[in-house]
Amino acid sequence: MRAADIIIKKRGTGNQKGQELSQEEIEFLVNGYVDGSIPDYQMSAFLMAVYFSGMTFGETGILTGCMLRSGDTIDLEKLKGLKGPFVDKHSTGGVGDKISLPLAPIVASLGVKIPMMSGRGLGHTGGTLDKLESIEDYNVNLNEEQFASIIEKTGFAMMGQTEKIVPADKKMYALRDVTGTVESVPLITASILSKKVAEGSDALVFDVKCGKGAFMKSESDAGQLASFLVKTAQAMGKSSCALLTRMDSPLGFKVGNYLEIEETLECLQGKGPADVMELTYALASRMAVFGGMAKDTEDGIAKCKEAVKSGKALSKFLENVKAQGGNPDKLLGEQGKRRSKFKSELFAKQDGFLTVDAYKTGIACINLGVGRNKSSDKVDADSGIIFCRRQGDFVKKGEKLLEVYGKSPDALESGKQQLEAALDFCEEKPEEKKLVLKEIK
Structure with a gap:
């Protein structure tokens, strides 16, 4: 059994879509990658083949089981x-x-x-x-x-x-x-x-x-x-x-x-x-x-x-x-008192209904110190934001919207600028959408 053949089978050729892999083929790849006999470049090619060709529920279950068995489990x-x-x-x-x-x-x-x-x-x-x-x-x-x-x-x-x-x-x-x-x-x-x-x-x-x-x-x-x-x-x-x-x-x-x-x-x-x-x-x-x-x-x-x-x-x-x-x-005892000493505030630039973009807010928080730009970065416990007003609220120009806390003066300034891009103001109240959309059993 060769890794290259399994990769080609999952990738497909020409107009032919990739095929379903057997348990033995998936086990060969996963076990080989863990023990070092299959290199990064071949596993990378396999992951890309899966990205484009997908997997059946059966294949996904086999892959999950192989990954599970690659180490210890807790009983x-x-x-x-x-x-x-x-x-x-x-x-x-x-x-x-x-x-x-x-x-x-x-x-x-x-x-x-x-x-x-x-x-x-x-x-x-x-x-x-x-x-x-x-x-x-x-x-x-x-x-x-x-x-x-x-x-x-x-x-x-x-x-x-x-x-x-x-x-x-x-x-x-x-x-x-x-x-x-x-x-x-x-x-x-x-x-x-x-x-x-x-x-x-x-x-x-x-x-x-x-x-x-x-x-x-x-x-x-x-x-x-x-x-x-x-x-x-x-x-x-x-x-x-x-x-x-x-x-x-x-x-x-x-x-x-x-x-x-x-x-x-x-x-x-x-x-x-x-x-x-x-x-x-x-x-x-x-x-x-x-x-x-x-x-x-x-x-x-x-x-x-x-x-x-x-x-x-x-x-x-x-x-x-x-x-x-x-x-x-x-x-x-810390509740309501513990905050970073590097603090600023954001105020409404105009009247209107407030909208807050979650993705842009998350990116801003990374720069404040909440998250990481790379895996080796340390997070800061006391950075973050407190909303005074939230999505859908009507606000007046000059009204305080956010308290912003950063790990340093530079982080605070960077995060604050990005937070301003996460906020917008609408003339009409945004549609209130359900939080829980559906259940899948």
Whole structure:
């Protein structure tokens, strides 16, 4: 078996489209790439062939399984005798998307066990791990034993991908990032699911975003990805569903690493923004159903709301902060006070209805210090923005729209200029669009 022949088979020739690959062919490529016998240039060619020719659900499932088996998997029952179902949620990424942070303690407070392996900021979108690490001494670099112990103790744990978990994904993703093949639906599906299955999840709820601030701009593209995720997960024996959600303007009032932790506290204190809470409850209710703690989504929403109202969800979050090395009292004491010393403000340049472009906002936040321009960059915990007025609000000229915080004077000035380009003013109120577009099961 030769890598070149497999690449040609998937690529196709002339007007003939690429063909479906066998399990043996996909295993040969993935295993060879991990052990070093297949070089970067051949894997790059294969990824491009998949980008243009696609993969069937069957092929995508095989690829996911091969990537999963390339390293260790976490067996929570074997490690700690924990009983499932274990339920997790994954978002395809957005701006101000802190949903995992309030969602996990809400659902865990109902008795559902949540193993959550999260990522760092990618492109213009924020990363859950970066946000959590803005909590002083919060440890996301857990080993398998620590991960299982914290789930046993607090109901959920947040960790990053270790070197031994799905190494095929780490290597392949690095190539995708530099070869223009990130947006391939089968490759995205295999990347997400290999990690989620490796963490020990029995059921998965996906938040697949579409719009200006999402990787999938159109509803049809997002729908295709959601279908691939759900059907591939189900083919691997996992209960699964997906919500298509809108990401044209940022979620919530705060964007930034610590600022989104602060807004998480507000959500759990019953003071969360309407859009953040709507999406949190929509996803959390489905996790509650998969976890056997709600009979349907309506029951799930009611129970999640009660968990917030009673204070149980906030207590669960603070339990987790302590278990993962942070200081809950210090975190609460910083609320509303912790800000970068490099601050500016933006004001309305004219009367009109405000519109906020999520993608441009995300790019501006990278330059403020929230995200990375390259993988070696360090993020700044206290950079970010606070919206005083939001998408669809009518504003008067001179009215304050944003508070802006940067990691340095230069970063502040650069980010502020880009934020001005993210704001626009309309004579007519923009159409209010649904946040949750549809569910795919």
